[in-house]
Amino acid sequence: MPPLIENIRSTAFKLAVRYALFFALSTVAIFAITYQAAGRHLLDMFHASLSADTRELIALSTREDMAGLAEEIQERVSQGGANDDYYLLLSDDGQVLAGNLAPTEAFLGWREWERPIRPGSSEKDHLIGLGTKLPGATMVAAQSVIAMSETQQVILNTFAWGTLISILLGLAGGYAQSQGPVQRLREIAHTTRAIVEGRFDKRIPTGGSRDDLDRLSLDINRMLDRIQDLMQSLKQVSSDIAHDLRTPISRLRQGLDALQRRPGTVVETQAAIEAALKEVDIIIDTFDALLRIAQIEGGARRANFRRVDLSAILENLTAVYASVAEDRGHLFEVEIEKGCQLRGDRDLLTQLFANLIENALTHVPVPSTITVKLRRAGKELQCIVADEGPGIPEQEHDKVFRRLYRLERSRTTPGSGLGLSMVAAIADLHGAMVRLENNRPGLIVSVTFDGMGQTFDSSWPLMTIGRQGAQLPVG
């Protein structure tokens, strides 16, 4: 689009045009009122002047006589000479006693009419007059109002020009004003078009002005970052799913294939079917977990948030898992502050901490101390699950939250590689922050929520936390 047309189509310019039109309309209204009032006033002045003139002449006629009046009128007509004043003194028998009007122009009362300036001329004069009946005669006094019309014409012209200039100024101003925003919008459009064409790394340039367009640009950029992240993880996930499901599916196929080629005894067949079902269950579990994570990330579950007692959830969990830990020869340490409440989903929070505890239980060599703590810290609720196992190398801290990501050494242990993705998704749904820290040796996973209800400083001892904690931008 050529820049001129683009500017004219811009919102800023349209706004300016609308204002210019609005301004012009109000100018016209003001003019109409003024014009009307001025016209009325001028007319009133003519009326007053003609009335006074007529009264003066009547007074004269009673003081002297009709001949005196005729003389006075004649004098005025010849003296005035100008076209402004007109008189007629017409006797009742139809004789013009004095004046410069035609006898046909005699009347009584007020009247406005037109007559040629000179006899035979096409130029018209506009007159206003007052006719009075005198004893034996009719007198008409009139004045040309052409001067008044001229004055009104001047007013009209002035206003017309004024209005035109103000409209033009409005349009020009609007055009000039629209230049800045149009340029910015052009940049935004340019960027979005680039993204449509597949260049997802493009971002809208932002100035430091913090005006509305700048804020919009920042928001759009943030949105683009998020979309790019999602796209990336989607790409990652689909290839990971394909890769990860290949293993159980090929094992399943091998098992069934072997069974078909060499049918064994009933017991052997039963065992082969059982193994096949186990592989199918692994595939289903992986799909279910992926589906669940996707649904949690969708955020719809937030609608079901209720006030939940995190302390009670963790007490239940630790009571259940204490036996498992003990069974495996681990030490299980639990310190839970009572009454820590937040708004959330009970089932999901249970799953979040179960995942963390199970991670510690499965990845840590025996014997180890597994610690679960919950405490208030100001308005926040801090929960940690710590172990003394091999930990997670710091360069992998942000990768372990990806779907299906598994550390090299845990490839052989059971697990889908979805546990921590689930943790991240649930934490994100609750607006919580998940951090991985080094326990030297081992891993500390801390989850920090915004709590609700009573808040007070707790005397619960802070534990020494490694400095190189990876801050995780969950979500």
Place this chain on the structure above:
Amino acid sequence: MQALGQLASEKQLMRILVVEDDEKTLHYLTTGLEQEGHVTDAVQSGTDGLELALSRSYDVLVVDRMLPILDGLTLVRTLRSKRIWTPVLFLTSVGGVDDRVEGLEAGADDYLLKPFAFSELLARLNAIGRRSTTPIEQVSLKVGDLEMDLLRRTVSRAGVPIDLQPQEFRVLEYLMRNPGRVVTKTMLLERVWEFHFDPRTNVVEVHISRLRAKVDKPFASEMINTIRGAGYLIAAAH
């Protein structure tokens, strides 16, 4: 280890209405249920299901959540609004995190995600089909010579007190509330601990083995049976 058939005397035979639009699944369900000795009626639409449920008497309904025209949720809501309290088990393939809550709120008694193990379905049908006839308020449970006092929270077998940890007590209580019926791992997880996910550790097995060490080992006979591929079952020792 006992096979399911050996416990047939403990099993009640039920009249079951199955509402499922997928023909293969419907066949799989009715065949399986009939093999267990249950009597089934099978329909493929929600409207037919509602009509049958309103006109005949069943012990339990198995209803697919997604049905054409009249979906499972509406079917159950309609039944409940007409004061028909036949236990309902929902089947679903949606796998939605909220479906369970939604289904239970509509008036269903249990909920099973497709695909499922048939033993899981049987265990759950037995549990809910029986529920309507069991008094809810009980102060004590008794299976064979095993007794549980729900008020004092004590357990004894053949008069010998057994000291149980609170979690062990809860597991045993759930088993004893379903005497002679298979209780699956998932049922224990959901009902005893409210775990609505699949744990990766052997948390159920650990608790069962602890219970066995206290309830069975010191005595001559075993009461807690493992039903292979299905779950656990508590019954009076023979």
